[in-house]
Amino acid sequence: MERKVAVVGAGLSGLIACKYVVSKGYKPIVFEAKSSLGGVWTKTVETTKLQTAKQLYHFTDFPWPESVPDFPDQDQVLAYIQSYARHFDLQKHIRFNTKVVSISYEGVDEEEIKAWGMWGGTGEAFSKKGKWNIAVENSDSSSEVHQVDFVILCLGRFSEVPNIPEFPPGNGPEAFQGEVIHANEYVAMDYRKAADFVKGKRVTIVGFQKFALDIAAECAAVNGKENPCTVLYKTPHWFMPDFMPWGVPLALLYLNRFAELLVQKPGQGFLLSVLSTLLSPVRWSFCKFVESHIKRKLPLEKYGIVPKHSFLEEISSCSIVTMPENFFDLADKGSIVLKKADGFRFCKEGVVANGEAEPAKSDLVLFATGFRGEQKLRDIFASRSFGELITGSPSAIVPLYRYTLTRNWH
Structure with a gap:
């Protein structure tokens, strides 16, 4: 059969x-x-x-x-x-x-x-x-x-199920007189339609991962400093200017079997645990080596976006991405405005970051907040x-690692 x-x-x-x-x-x-x-x-x-x-x-x-x-x-x-x-x-x-x-x-x-x-x-x-x-x-x-x-x-x-933050009644998108979309809707447009959609609009982007920065660069390139794009973020991340820190391939540092020994892993056993502990100075040195390269090539300190967490945390979670090539050029020209906030609310004119009185005036708010x-x-x-x-509970019977079943799973 x-x-x-x-x-x-x-x-x-x-x-x-x-x-x-x-x-x-x-x-x-x-x-x-x-x-x-x-x-x-x-x-x-x-x-x-x-x-x-x-x-x-x-x-x-x-x-x-x-x-x-x-x-x-x-x-x-x-x-x-x-x-x-x-x-x-x-x-x-x-x-x-x-x-x-x-x-x-x-x-x-x-x-x-x-x-x-x-x-x-x-x-x-x-x-x-x-x-x-x-x-x-x-x-x-x-x-x-x-x-x-x-x-x-x-x-x-x-894709498909956007992650939209929740707001108290009266503080969400309903209080805003402009448009609110998710990044998923933006990328569904073709390039020309997307450019026409944001043209002449004051855009605020919520998020600080690759999606957010790529879209911010596109919006800023279309509108210039006359209608700057505001990037509202909570946590800065380590972005790579390239994958050759100080001329050394990143893969040589992290994408090999030796690098696997540097990280503590669940169920790795006593000897491997001791070895990774003994190698912690090497792990620290690799991190500082890469971080120094990033800070040398990108003006993170100038814009106050040096992450508090280590580079290891970023690369261990497979979150390392490259910064858009012209991002900081656009920021220097005033076409991109970076605004840190641990939260925000909507108002009629735009969004108000926690601790501030004046809103970031906007015509369009775009959530680049994942899925x-x-x-x-x-x-x-x-x-x-x-x-x-x-999925759905801590006691799920099949807690899939990255939602993947191994070939030996029964």
Whole structure:
């Protein structure tokens, strides 16, 4: 009997999952809500580039073209992903413009599932006790239900469910006479439409990660100092001017097996714990070496944005990104204004930072505050119990590391 496997999402993970399913002799069906494959790379700000060298961001069985630079831009990354799909003939398995609205399991009572020590009661991927029902909605608003034997979720965490801060009544966007959007809406526009949308507007951006700074640079380039872009942030971060601190490749310091020994890891054992403790001076030296390079190349002290936490904390959480090339040039010209605040509220004219009386006058407030990946994952299940098994509580039965199941998980 032919096994059917549903893959939700046609981004990087979805394509890899599809290829793997085919290699095992099963029949995949990939549901993609958008009209094209590529996941988050289908819509980005104009200046987006890969933040990791291409040598560390590639399919193991499909190398990058030699002509592509070490840090490809959005068009080059998307072309690479599309070439991968064509090379392995994956597109024939993809249902574009098909959004998964609900996933449910049929054939077994939920109470019985909760009592299982292993999936299906046996630990086998394909349970004889039930099937998965995938409810989808097509672009013409028609709906379908597909029944499959197994489901692979490749949803991605950086889309669809925006993380919007909550405000007390009367202090939120309803008090503001201008427009309020999330960065997700901004990147959904094409480059020209986005530029026209912000042109002539006083823009305030909430956030201080890569998304926020890229959009701020774009807004400032369009409007200049006549309508400066205000960046409202709570915590500064370590941004890289380049990946060659003092001429030494960052990968030589941190992306190798020796660097793994510098960090304490859960369950690493007594000897490794002692070793990482003994190597703490090396860890400290590496951090200060990189931090000194960043402060030498970027005017962090001038703008009062030197982080209080160490560079190690940033790179350990995979949060290292490059600063937009012209960001501080625009700040020097007055086209970008940096404003630190531990909180803020809306008013009629714009936003008021905590501890200040005067608002940052705005026509548009843009939240670059990330996404709620857990909620997106949880809400796709028709049963609340299934969502809670994976996420949603500290005692979740399947607390996935970066939401990934290891091959040995039962």
